[in-house]
Amino acid sequence: MNVRSWLKKTKDIIPSLDAELILAHVLGVDRVFFVSHDLDELTSEQEFAADELVKKRANRMPLAYLTNYKEFYGRGFFVNENVLIPRPETETIIDLAKELSPKSILEIGTGSGCIAITTKLELPDTKVRAVDISEAALAVARHNAVRLEAKLDELKLSDLLSNISLDDTDLVIANLPYVDKNWDFLSPELAYEPEQALFANDNGLALIKKLILDLEAKDYHGYLMLESDPSEQPAVIDFAGQHGAKHQKTADFITLFKY
Numbered sequence: 001m002n003v004r005s006w007l008k009k010t011k012d013i014i015p016s017l018d019a020e021l022i023l024a025h026v027l028g029v030d031r032v033f034f035v036s037h038d039l040d041e042l043t044s045e046q047e048f049a050a051d052e053l054v055k056k057r058a059n060r061m062p063l064a065y066l067t068n069y070k071e072f073y074g075r076g077f078f079v080n081e082n083v084l085i086p087r088p089e090t091e092t093i094i095d096l097a098k099e100l101s102p103k104s105i106l107e108i109g110t111g112s113g114c115i116a117i118t119t120k121l122e123l124p125d126t127k128v129r130a131v132d133i134s135e136a137a138l139a140v141a142r143h144n145a146v147r148l149e150a151k152l153d154e155l156k157l158s159d160l161l162s163n164i165s166l167d168d169t170d171l172v173i174a175n176l177p178y179v180d181k182n183w184d185f186l187s188p189e190l191a192y193e194p195e196q197a198l199f200a201n202d203n204g205l206a207l208i209k210k211l212i213l214d215l216e217a218k219d220y221h222g223y224l225m226l227e228s229d230p231s232e233q234p235a236v237i238d239f240a241g242q243h244g245a246k247h248q249k250t251a252d253f254i255t256l257f258k259y
């Protein structure tokens with residue numbers, strides 16, 4: 001079977017862009033390759049491998065897990081089912097961090113490492129440390145740091161701030177789990193992402209509130225940047241305000257506070 005016939009065969013099963021990206025992944029080429037190679041013959045191994053990925057995609061496994069790849073802020077990150085797939089709305093964190101030009105960032109809940117690694121590459125003179133509660137996620141973040149040549153200053157296991165000091169941190173960044181399991185618009189793709197990266201109790205706010213309290217208890221002085229669903233922002237701003245974190249600004253999913 002040639003490329004064109006294979007793409008035609010998958011047309012009614014998954015979106016054609018997904019099919020092209022799956023085949024490009026299997027062949028180890030860029031999608032534009034097919035423009036001039038649509039009559040190339042596939043080997044039976046290639047066809048089998050691509051068919052298997054189509055079946056998984058049809059079962060709503062996210063494309064990023066099938067190709068182990070997701071772009072974030074213009075760079076390619078390795079991802080697997082141990083980490084949240086980086087979202088475009090999270091890129092605003094990088095823009096805001098660049099505006100603040102902090103001396104020392106601490107990221108809580110780094111997952112694939114996309115935020116910590118990108119801030120280190122965009123702000124090379126800034127000290128960047130990051131933690132996660134999942135050792136499996138940290139392995140992915142370490143892998144990405146090596147691949148993208150980002151020299152993070154620290155990357156370690158910690159439940160929020162329990163195993164890391166604030167030192168000279170002047171910006172804490174956290175895209176913690178903020179999804180409430182009861183929301184009725186959750187997509188089937190979410191079932192493949194780690195629960196620990198998505199869901200939190202207390203209407204999705206349990207971990208965000210805990211971090212706000214922990215920073216207050218540690219007498220932190222500096223900025224705090226949080227991602228949450230826009231519907232949660234009034235509650236986050238209110239809670240932070242009661243615990244020493246003054247709201248500075250909101251940009252899409254991101255809120256900025258100063259202690």
Ligand SMILES: C[S@@+](CC[C@H](N)C(=O)[O-])C[C@H]1O[C@@H](n2cnc3c(N)ncnc32)[C@H](O)[C@@H]1O
Pocket residue numbers: 083084085086087090108109110111112113114115131132133134137158159160175176177178196197198207
């Ligand atoms: C929403 S994901 C964000 C991942 C990545 N920073 C991003 O923006 O794509 C949340 C991350 O927080 C981690 N996490 C959950 N609970 C945590 C805790 N108590 N302490 C530290 N990290 C935690 C999860 O393992 C997950 O990697």
